[in-house]
Amino acid sequence: MLKKFIALPLAALLLAGSVISASADNIGKTSVQIKTVNFTKVSSKKIKLKWSDGKDPMVKTYLLQRYNASSKKWTTIAKINSDGKKGNNTYSYTDVLSSSAPQQYKYRVNVKVSNSDMYKAVNGVSAYASNIKVCIDPGHFAGKNGGTYGYFEGDATLKIALEMRDLLKKEGIGTYLTRTDGNITVGGQTNVDDGNQLGARAKTAKANKCDMFLSVHTNANNANANGRDTVNQPNNLNKTVIFVNYAAYSRGANSPVVIAANKAGGYLTSVNKQLGIPTNAWQGLKSGKPYTYCTTVANETVETDAFIAYNDKVKQKGRVIFRSLNTRSSDYYAVLRTATVEGVPGMLIEHSYHTVPAFCKKFMSTKYVAKYYALADAKAIGQGYGFKTLSKLP
Numbered sequence: 001m002l003k004k005f006i007a008l009p010l011a012a013l014l015l016a017g018s019v020i021s022a023s024a025d026n027i028g029k030t031s032v033q034i035k036t037v038n039f040t041k042v043s044s045k046k047i048k049l050k051w052s053d054g055k056d057p058m059v060k061t062y063l064l065q066r067y068n069a070s071s072k073k074w075t076t077i078a079k080i081n082s083d084g085k086k087g088n089n090t091y092s093y094t095d096v097l098s099s100s101a102p103q104q105y106k107y108r109v110n111v112k113v114s115n116s117d118m119y120k121a122v123n124g125v126s127a128y129a130s131n132i133k134v135c136i137d138p139g140h141f142a143g144k145n146g147g148t149y150g151y152f153e154g155d156a157t158l159k160i161a162l163e164m165r166d167l168l169k170k171e172g173i174g175t176y177l178t179r180t181d182g183n184i185t186v187g188g189q190t191n192v193d194d195g196n197q198l199g200a201r202a203k204t205a206k207a208n209k210c211d212m213f214l215s216v217h218t219n220a221n222n223a224n225a226n227g228r229d230t231v232n233q234p235n236n237l238n239k240t241v242i243f244v245n246y247a248a249y250s251r252g253a254n255s256p257v258v259i260a261a262n263k264a265g266g267y268l269t270s271v272n273k274q275l276g277i278p279t280n281a282w283q284g285l286k287s288g289k290p291y292t293y294c295t296t297v298a299n300e301t302v303e304t305d306a307f308i309a310y311n312d313k314v315k316q317k318g319r320v321i322f323r324s325l326n327t328r329s330s331d332y333y334a335v336l337r338t339a340t341v342e343g344v345p346g347m348l349i350e351h352s353y354h355t356v357p358a359f360c361k362k363f364m365s366t367k368y369v370a371k372y373y374a375l376a377d378a379k380a381i382g383q384g385y386g387f388k389t390l391s392k393l394p
Contacts, residue, residue, distance in 0.1 A: 026120050032058045033122035034109040039129035041174045041209060044100035047129050050092045051109050056082045060114045064093050067106040067126065074108070084114065097131060102211075102256070102385040104130040104172050128172030132212075132385055135176045135205035135344070136161045137335065139217040141191040142182025147231050147354035149364045156363060156370065157216040158182065160351070163374030164216075170390050171382045176208040195334045202338035202346070212257055212381070213245075213339040213346030218354040225312040225355075233355045235278035240268040240318040241311065241350040244290055245336035246329050248345035249322040253288040257345040260384030261290070261320045267376035267393060268351055269318055274394045275369060277352060277362050283317035290320040295332050349377065368394075 032055055040048045049064060064078040078093045097103055108124035138161035144154035158179070165175045178184060178201045183191055187200025205213040219241055223230045226237065242265050248257035265282045272279035293307035307323060310316055323332040331337035339346040351373050352359045363369045375391045382389035 029118060029120040030058065031122045032111050032113055032119050034062070034111065034124040036125070037107050037109055037127045037129075039107070039127070039172065039174070041131055041133045042094060043209065044131050044211075045097045046094050047097070047105075047131055048092055048094045049107055049109075049129065050090045053082070053089045053091060054086055055111065056084055056086045058114055058119045059084075059111045061112040062091060063110040063112070065108050065110060065124075066095065067108075076110075082114070100131070102130065102132050102387070104128060104132075104385070104387040128170065128388075128390075130172040130174070130385075130387065132387075133174035133176065133208070133210045134168060134212045134214055134381060135178065135202075135208060135210035135346075136164060137178040137201050137213065137215040138162075139215055139348075140193060141179070141184050144191075144193070145218075145220065145354065147360040148357045149360045151354055151360035151364055153218050153220075153354050155182070156218060156354070159370040160373050160377070161216050163371050164377050167374055167378035167391055168381065171378065171387060173378075173382065173385075173387070176204065176210055178204055198334035199338035202335045202344070203342060205339060205344045205346070206342040210344060212260075213335070213344045214377070214381070215333075215335050215346070215348040216377075217348060217350050218352055218359075219311075219350035220353065220355050221312040222308065226314060231355045232357060233353060234314055235356060235358050236280065236314040237312070238272070238278050238353045238356045238359055239280040239316060240265045240272075240282065240352065242318075242320050243333060243336060243348040243350075244320060244322055245331045245333075245340045245346045246322065246324070247340040247343060248347065249290060250329070251345065253285065255345060256384035256386075257347050258285075258290065258320065258384075260380045261347045261349075263383050264349060264377055264380035265318050265320060267380055268349075268373060271372045271376050271393060272352065275362060275366075275372065277369070278356070278358050279318075279352070280315060281317045283319050285320055290322045292328075293321060293323045293332075294328065295323065295325050 038050045059082040062080045063076045065074040106126045108126040111121050113119035138157040140154035146152050187197045189197045242261045248255045262284050269282040295304040325332040379389045379391035
């Protein structure tokens with residue numbers, strides 16, 4: 001019994017000694033890790049990955065790796081030798097995909113060090129990338145469409161859009177913004193809300209190889225609706241309303257935009273409730289399809305009257321809507337109509353009503369409304385394409 005008692009500690013000491021020895025091999029060595037990999041959608045079948053040459057003096061070879069979710073293994077897809085000189089440049093490699101279907105991958109860059117006596121390699125920090133890109137259009141421009149408590153729709157939509165851009169990047173979805181500050185110059189005009197500039201906004205989606213056009217807005221009602229001042233509407237008017245364009249509507253309920261629109265509406269309604277913003281419930285799709293309303297220019301139809309009644313009426317649930325102009329295949333809203341002509345599926349999200357003071361007060365009193373609206377939108381977009389989403393709602 002005594003020999004057994006002594007042997008166990010000795011074995012443990014010997015094992016510990018081997019661990020200590022292995023650890024000692026790395027004492028004093030500088031860790032080499034690539035922490036950032038950026039991506040750009042080149043086409044539906046090509047993703048360009050980029051990383052800095054800042055570690056060049058310590059690196060012999062860069063190993064670009066892609067994670068296979070089915071096999072749960074990392075595969076090296078490219079080996080690039082370092083020139084050993086730091087020059088504030090970048091390395092790049094274009095990953096050619098097997099198909100043009102929406103695809104999302106994790107990538108990382110590992111290294112082989114140039115001197116194993118001085119450096120030790122550490123696995124690179126992984127990042128998501130995909131072959132999907134979204135055009136985000138922050139509606140209007142600074143100072144446009146005022147509510148109460150100092151709220152302006154044109155300022156709020158930019159806050160939401162900028163937050164959304166950063167969230168989508170984390171999920172590997174590329175973005176293009178029609179504006180990144182209070183002003184917008186497009187179609188030869190600056191800060192003009194007419195058909196020309198609205199259409200020009202949507203044209204940038206195709207020009208920048210985007211798969212989805214998303215116009216960010218908050219809603220309003222007709223003047224003096226519900227017998228009250230236009231911007232002093234009752235709490236029970238508030239709801240989320242999302243319009244999809246014909247390019248999305250015509251592709252059916254399985255269209256990524258229609259899926260994203262329905263999910264976004266549900267998430268935004270939940271966010272409003274969590275933040276204490278009065279809201280009606282979310283009704284979602286009608287038999288798997290958006291609700292439809294039609295308008296004619298010369299004479300509004302019964303269906304149009306029904307839309308206005310829905311939009312301005314209290315106690316109405318939020319919906320996904322396809323609103324057409326003159327014919328069933330032409331969109332009512334200029335930005336969505338042009339996106340359809342350009343062949344880009346799109347949607348316009350009316351997150352809440354800026355004519356309801358309770359919403360304006362909450363938005364202007366905390367940064368979390370814009371943040372959580374962006375979270376809801378980003379999560380819905382990712383799910384629309386069947387991607388893994390990192391956005392967590394409150």
